[in-house]
Amino acid sequence: xxxxxxxxxxxxxxxxxxxxxxxxxxxxxxxxxxxxxxxxxxxxxxxxxxxxxxxxxxxxxxxxxxxxxxxxxxxxxxxxxxxxxxxxxxxxxxxxxxxxxxxxxxxxxxxxxxxxxxxxxxxxxxxxxxxxxxxxxxxxxxxxxxxxxxxxxxxxxxxxxxx
Amino acid sequence: xxxxxxxxxxxxxxxxxxxxxxxxxxxxxxxxxxxxxxxxxxxxxxxxxxxxxxxxxxxxxxxxxxxxxxxxxxxxxxxxxxxxxxxxxxxxxxxxxxxxxxxxxxxxxxxxxxxxxxxxxxxxxxxxxxxxxxxxxxxxxxxxxxxxxxxxxxxxxxxxxxxxxxxxxxxxxxxxxxxxxxxxxxxxxxxxxxxxxxxxxxxxxxxxxxxxxxxxxxxxxxxxxxxxxxxxxxxxxxxxxxxxxxxxxxxxxxxxxxxxxxxxxxxxxxxxxxxxxxxxxxxxxxxxxxxxxxxxxxxxxxxxxxxxxxxxxxxxxxxxxxxxxxxxxxxxxxxxxxxxxxxxxxxxxxxxxxxxxxxxxxxxxxxxxxxxxxxxxxxxxxxxxxxxxxxxxxxxxxxxxxxxxxxxxxxxxxxxxxxxxxxxxxxxxxxxxxxxxxxxxxxxxxxxxxxxxxxxxxxxxxxxxxxxxxxxxxxxxxxxxxxxxxxxxxxxxxxxxxxxxxxxxxxxxxxxxxxxxxxxxxxxxxxxxxxxxxxxxxxxxxxxxxxxxxxxxxxxxxxxxxxxxxxxxxxxxxxxxxxxxxxxxxxxxxxxxxxxxxxxxxxxxxxxxxxxxxxxxxxxxxxxxxxxxxxxxxxxxxxxxxxxxxxxxxxxxxxxxxxxxxxxxxxxxxxxxxxxxxxxxxxxxxxxxxxxxxxxxxxxxxxxxxxxxxxxxxxxxxxxxxxxxxxxxxxxxxxxxxxxxxxxxxxxxxxxxxxxxxxxxxxxxxxxxxxxxxxxxxxxxxxxxxxxx
Ligand code: FES
Ligand code: FES
Numbered sequence: 004x005x006x007x008x009x010x011x012x013x014x015x016x017x018x019x020x021x022x023x024x025x026x027x028x029x030x031x032x033x034x035x036x037x038x039x040x041x042x043x044x045x046x047x048x049x050x051x052x053x054x055x056x057x058x059x060x061x062x063x064x065x066x067x068x069x070x071x072x073x074x075x076x077x078x079x080x081x082x083x084x085x086x087x088x089x090x091x092x093x094x095x096x097x098x099x100x101x102x103x104x105x106x107x108x109x110x111x112x113x114x115x116x117x118x119x120x121x122x123x124x125x126x127x128x129x130x131x132x133x134x135x136x137x138x139x140x141x142x143x144x145x146x147x148x149x150x151x152x153x154x155x156x157x158x159x160x161x162x163x164x165x166x
Numbered sequence: 167x168x169x170x171x172x173x174x175x176x177x178x179x180x181x182x183x184x185x186x187x188x189x190x191x192x193x194x195x196x197x198x199x200x201x202x203x204x205x206x207x208x209x210x211x212x213x214x215x216x217x218x219x220x221x222x223x224x225x226x227x228x229x230x231x232x233x234x235x236x237x238x239x240x241x242x243x244x245x246x247x248x249x250x251x252x253x254x255x256x257x258x259x260x261x262x263x264x265x266x267x268x269x270x271x272x273x274x275x276x277x278x279x280x281x282x283x284x285x286x287x288x289x290x291x292x293x294x295x296x297x298x299x300x301x302x303x304x305x306x307x308x309x310x311x312x313x314x315x316x317x318x319x320x321x322x323x324x325x326x327x328x329x330x331x332x333x334x335x336x337x338x339x340x341x342x343x344x345x346x347x348x349x350x351x352x353x354x355x356x357x358x359x360x361x362x363x364x365x366x367x368x369x370x371x372x373x374x375x376x377x378x379x380x381x382x383x384x385x386x387x388x389x390x391x392x393x394x395x396x397x398x399x400x401x402x403x404x405x406x407x408x409x410x411x412x413x414x415x416x417x418x419x420x421x422x423x424x425x426x427x428x429x430x431x432x433x434x435x436x437x438x439x440x441x442x443x444x445x446x447x448x449x450x451x452x453x454x455x456x457x458x459x460x461x462x463x464x465x466x467x468x469x470x471x472x473x474x475x476x477x478x479x480x481x482x483x484x485x486x487x488x489x490x491x492x493x494x495x496x497x498x499x500x501x502x503x504x505x506x507x508x509x510x511x512x513x514x515x516x517x518x519x520x521x522x523x524x525x526x527x528x529x530x531x532x533x534x535x536x537x538x539x540x541x542x543x544x545x546x547x548x549x550x551x552x553x554x555x556x557x558x559x560x561x562x563x564x565x566x567x568x569x570x571x572x573x574x575x576x577x578x579x580x581x582x583x584x585x586x587x588x589x590x591x592x593x594x595x596x597x598x599x600x601x602x603x604x605x606x607x608x609x610x611x612x613x614x615x616x617x618x619x620x621x622x623x624x625x626x627x628x629x630x631x632x633x634x635x636x637x638x639x640x641x642x643x644x645x646x647x648x649x650x651x652x653x654x655x656x657x658x659x660x661x662x663x664x665x666x667x668x669x670x671x672x673x674x675x676x677x678x679x680x681x682x683x684x685x686x687x688x689x690x691x692x693x694x695x696x697x698x699x700x701x702x703x704x705x706x707x708x709x710x711x712x713x714x715x716x717x718x719x720x721x722x723x724x725x726x727x728x729x730x731x732x733x734x735x736x737x738x739x740x741x742x743x744x745x746x747x748x749x750x751x752x753x754x755x756x757x758x759x760x761x762x763x764x765x766x767x768x769x770x771x772x773x774x775x776x777x778x779x780x781x782x783x784x785x786x787x788x789x790x791x792x793x794x795x796x797x798x799x800x801x802x803x804x805x806x807x808x809x810x811x812x813x814x815x816x817x818x819x820x821x822x823x824x825x826x827x828x829x830x831x832x833x834x835x836x837x838x839x840x841x842x843x844x845x846x847x848x849x850x851x852x853x854x855x856x857x858x859x860x861x862x863x864x865x866x867x868x869x870x871x872x873x874x875x876x877x878x879x880x881x882x883x884x885x886x887x888x889x890x891x892x893x894x895x896x897x898x899x900x901x902x903x904x905x906x907x908x909x910x911x912x913x914x915x916x917x918x919x920x921x922x923x924x925x926x927x928x929x930x931x932x933x934x935x936x937x938x939x940x941x942x943x944x945x946x947x948x949x950x951x952x953x954x955x
Contacts, residue, residue, distance in 0.1 A: 026263070042195035043188015045411070047362050048451045052874035055362065083188035096186040100178050103838040107664025108185030109362040109411030115186060138883045141874070143362040143412050144664045145848040147882045148889075149838070 012076040016041065017085030025072045032056040032067035035082060043083035043112050047141075054140030057113035058082045064120035066113075066139075083112035086119070094160035095119055095153075104153035106144035114140050118154050126162055128154070172676035172683045173902050176838035180669045180688055181409070181662070190409045192363055194448060196379040198370055202231055202258050204433060204447040205265035207272055208456070209252040212526040212867025213281035213294070216245045216254065216274060223271040224257060229264040231441055233257050233272065234433065241395070242432040244424060247276075248296060248490035249528045250867045251456030253429050258437045258445055281526035283864045285464060285487045288525045296490055296524040303485070306497045306520040315514075332506075332517035333576070339479030339515030343470025347552040352544040353933040354916065355859040356462035356487065358455055358877055359533025360849070363411020365457070366430050366448035369438035375404055376435060377692075381417050382407035383661050384701025388419045388431075389693045395421040396435045408691035413663035414849075415532025415909075416458050418493075418701060425491025425529045427457035455872040458531030459860055460496070461853070462487035465544035470515075475558045477567040479515040480505040482545065486537060488522045492529025497522045498577075499537025499632075503545040503913075506576040507802070508630040510569050510588070516576075526867055527860075532703070534849055535909035538631050539916060546627035546917030547932065550924065559610070560921065561601050564628050564806070568593040575800050589799035590897045590905065592830030593628050596806040599890050600626065600828045604808055613928035620821075623926025624810045627914035631803040632704030633906035640706070643697035644714035646675055646722040646778040650764035652747065654679055654722070655687040659699035660711040662690075665908050666839035667707040671715045673835055674902070678719035680744040697779075705803055705906035708835065709899065714782035716901040722778025729776070730763040801899045803910035805829030805892070807847060809922040815945060818938030820855050820923070823885035825915065832897040832905040843907045844889035848880045850915020856880065857935040 009024035016039050023038050030049075035041045035058065044067055047055040051069040058067045059081040086093040095118050098104070105111040114137060121128060121136040128136065133154045142150065184190035221233040234256040236243035243253055255272050259265035280294035287293055288302040296302055340346055367380035376398070382388055382405065389405040396403075410417065419428035421435075434447040449457060463486045470479030482504050486497040497520045505513025530536075553560040568591070569575075575586040601607065610624055645657040656675045662668040668688055676683040689695055699711055723743055730748035731738040734757070742751050749757035764773045808826040813819070827844040834840040852858045856878045861870040871877040895903035916934055924930050929944030942948045 028263075036195075037197065040197070041188070042191070042197065045192070045363070046194075047364065047411075048874050050451065050873060050875065053362075053879075083186075087187055092183070092186070099186045100182045103176070103179065103182075103842055105179065105182060105185040106666070106842055107362060107410060107412040108182075108190055109192065109664075111185050112188050134882045138881050141362070141879050141881060143360045143414075143879060144842070145846045145880065145887070146842050147848075148845055148887060149842055150882065 010073055012073055014075055015079045017082060027071070027073050029072045030068050031058070031070045031072045031075055034072040035067060035080070041082045041084050045109055045112055047109065052141070054117060055110055055113040057116045057140065059116055059120060062123065064117045081116070083115060086115065094164060095122070095157040098153045098157035098160060102153035102156055103149045104146065106146045110140060110142040114142065114150060118157060121154070122158055122161055126158060128158060170677060172673040173835055174833060174837070176836055177669065177673060177683045179666065180672050192409045192411050193367055193379045193381055193407070196368055198368065198444040201368065201444040201446050202260065202441065203262045203265055204437070204445060205257050205262060205269045206253065206433070206453065207255040207257070207269050209247040209250060209254050211247060211276055211278050212250050212283070213279040214247045214276040215279065216247070217277050218275045219255065220273040221255065224268040227264060227268040227271065229260040230268045231258045232437055233268070234437065239436055242429070242436055249526050250869065251453070251528055256433045258441065281867055283527070283862055283867060284525060285462065285485055285523050288523050296526055300524070302524045303521050306522060331519060334515030336479065336481050336515050336517045340470050343479055344473045345471040345552070345556060346468065347548055347555060348468045349548040349551060349932065350466045351932065352465045352467065352547055354461050354463045354540040354543050355853060355934045356527070357460055357853050357858050358860055359414055359416040359458065359460040359531055360879060361412045361414060361416055364449045364451055364454045365417060365428070366446070367434050368444055368446040369434035370444040371438050371442055375402055376438065377404045377406055378431065378435065379406045380431065381410035381413065383413050383415070383418045383663060383703065384699065385659055385661065385693050386698045387701045391420055391422045392431050392435060395432055396439065405693040406691060407661070410661060410663045414534045415536060415703065416460070417663070418532050418703065423491070426493065427529055427531065451874065452872045455877065456528050456869055458492065459489065459528055460531060460533035460536045461540060463500070463540040465500070465540065467544050467548040469548055469552060471552060471556060475556055475563050475566050477505070477509055477512050480509065480513050481517045483519045484521070484541065484544070486520070486522045486540065487525055487527070488530040489525055489527035490529050491524065493532055493536070494522050495532070496530065496537030496540070499535060500541030502538050502577050502630055503541035508545070508569055508628065509567050510573045510576065512567050527862060528869070534846065534912040535631050538629070538909070539850065539913045542627065542629050542913040543916040543934070546914060547920045550625065550917070550921040551930065560626055561597050561606060564626070565594050565597055568628055569630060575802070586798045586800050589801050589899045590830065590832060590894060591804055592892055592894045593804050593806060595892050595894065596828035596830055597626070597628065599892060600806050600808040600826045603826055603888065603890065604810055613925055616926065619815055621813050621815060621926040622810070623813065623922040623924070624808060625918045625921025625923070625925055626806060626808050627917035627921060628806045629804065629910050629913035631910040631913055633706065633709060633801045633803050640700045640710060641781055641783045642699040642711045642714045643781045644711065644718040645697055646715070646718040647775045648679065648722050648726050648760070649775050650761045650773070652681065652745065652760040653685040653687065654681055655689055656715060657689040657696055658711060658715060659690060659693065659696035660707055661702040663702060665707065665843060666836060667702065667711065669839065670708060670835045671711060674712060674715045675719045678716060679723055680742060682745055705908040705910070708904050708906055709801060710782055712900060712904070714780050717780035717782065718778045720778065721780060722776055725776045725778065726763060730758050733758055733763055799899050801832065801897050801905035803829070803906045803908070805910060807914040807918045809915070809918040811922050811926065813923065813926045813941065815927060818941035820936065823851065823855060825851060825885060825887045826890065827887060827911060828890040828892055829907060829910060830892040830894050830905070831907045832893065832900060833895040833903040834891050834893055835902060835904050837891060840891050840907055841889045844891065844911050845887045847887055847911040847915050848885065849912045850919070851885050852878070852880050853934055854916050854919040854936050855885070857937045859935055
């Protein structure tokens, strides 16, 4: 497509400010994957039904396949790649490893980002609250018991870090 | 055996860190410079011939590089179409938008043909034939299952090929029986095998070699097929498949057969070789949904019993829908639930009549035990009916009759093995463990005793599943390298499709070498760098690859011990390996470091690595000699599943579902991984409770449920799974006494569900899925109407 059809937008992706020419119909997940080279965000359904592509937009968990990139101009995006700092895993990632939260791992980036959003609002979620928060993230490997354990353990780790 | 250090521990996943950081590269994450994109034009008709196809306008769109049809690529595309979604053309362009626009400009003239939309329609007299000149209904040509009894033990001893598809005399069997249960038309809905990551690939030609980035269940098998299909030497193809976003059998690509929906490989491969540019060909979720499905069967089961509940006769008649071709294997798996395997203990007379039926639906693909869940659903529902009629507790009836260690396994082809025996069972322990957990003895009530709007029910079913496919062509190889710094690498091609094989195989290496698990590296991501490994199917990884890995590590260890023995001037038998190097067994303070054992390293001396190697001509240790082994022991996947649920008799809703999955895994090599495998029993719950059914519009052959909104999958909210991992170590068929685990979890769910529903409300549902509507119809609260089956 010709360059004129594209609009230049600015996104802050994992603390890096990026100017990206996008076409009006491109989704955020497409732009993150193809143009920002952040392929950690996965696409499994492309229609908001599975949560694999979940990222945080201005701190809120959103399926990136369901929003247009042009509409995110000026916003702050966090993806799975931004979670670990200087090679140190985020406590949620640690918990995922410990509790075997990922089988094939395809749902994991989305699950982990949703968990980050949950724990940013509620540091001590009950099992029901965990289930409700992750209800939109499908794991076809059906690893849900391990995922609940991982969320619980992440909450504990993060509470400790805060003290 | 000395204490285990890695085996039996829930060590972290070998490649787990990559999975949780987003660094793990699945095929679509390889975004190559200058990569072209593909869109596929698919058939809008369930049966049609292409009369003409005009691609001139499409080809003229700027940015379009290639339009592929049956005219220029007759090996990949065909003129006759067999289902809605069948391959018509492909456009390769600079980006998806251009490809999509061009696709709309392809002009196709079709001649519509008559089609068949269901198993029943396909078998009607004079029905249109899906494939010209081929009967829609085919007998499964697998003549097996004939055995004689050992006069001393009373157990079956040998089997020989038979046209009868069974053993004993079925008529005589039913004459002898005190009770006969004859259940007809148990129907398992047409379902979609799931995989989180949609299928696809990227092909890249580097001047000498075609690199294919994709997912895989068995990259060497798939590569050989692809090379053959493309007409190039196998040595020219490198299959790259580091991570696979689940598979469950459906990603087993077979590009040679156009009725198996792995067309993306041919499209990308041919286009790439032609254009000499990287070509990406992905399936969307909708394309995924129309490309390959599973289940869909009708089964009649007739079982004869003695007064005391001993099962003596079984007659099973099974029709498995395979759509327009695809995988025909499931038909055979259905037999595993019968007297051939699961009830081999007492069953004297058996007949298993199995057919597969073509229709103009999408071609069938593998999915977690395919065939076995259908057969188990039918047999285990009928067993439950029998339990109520005989007045025997459903758990007890199964305990009396289920397979035990030493029983014959007639599920394998006798042309390969004269006799196969079950090496360990433990089903009875699984039944006890589950019953105890649910307090079955005290809480189980006959449905007649239940009142009130909400009724609680409990049901049980048992299963036996694959665990490797013994026979030629199912070999696996492994290489283990030990380095002078005391680390080691496993080089093998076993696929990790989420079941944890990479982790478990590294645990085996660590254990054999006495090294910490952390020091074991893994080379497994492409065909060029790895030796052959068989397809991960039938839950064979722990078994077939496990032996190869074990023996390769033993071989490498032996070499290092010999080297150190030379340096130290002692016998190798006096030495052992551990983290520090090579030590005297009786005097651990005496020894040499790895570097010392290897000699001085450098350009002009010393050794850089020691390589151990092994080919497992499965299954070890009963390798095939003259193509046929006298005796082989099969570990089997086996266990019991309980479903506990509540039914609202006013709305027909099923609530509070708890799945208790008990499985004997021999030795759990990694308990957390094993528990995760048992959690997949939710797949059955999808089909049972969420109403999963791939609904086809019979007027035009379109799939009405081609997405995850209309075709739902269990979420974290839907039900709970309580896995009970039973360990009865010592299965002689594995170096660490482990048996397989993975596919079995999906087998018993539908029967256990049907049985629990009956136990709650006294209504026997013999057709899946179990919708609120079907429950209310069963209760007589509403009348049947609507969808015809
Ligand atoms: S890919 Fe975005 S929700 Fe499924
Ligand atoms: S781990 Fe495979 S989809 Fe969740």
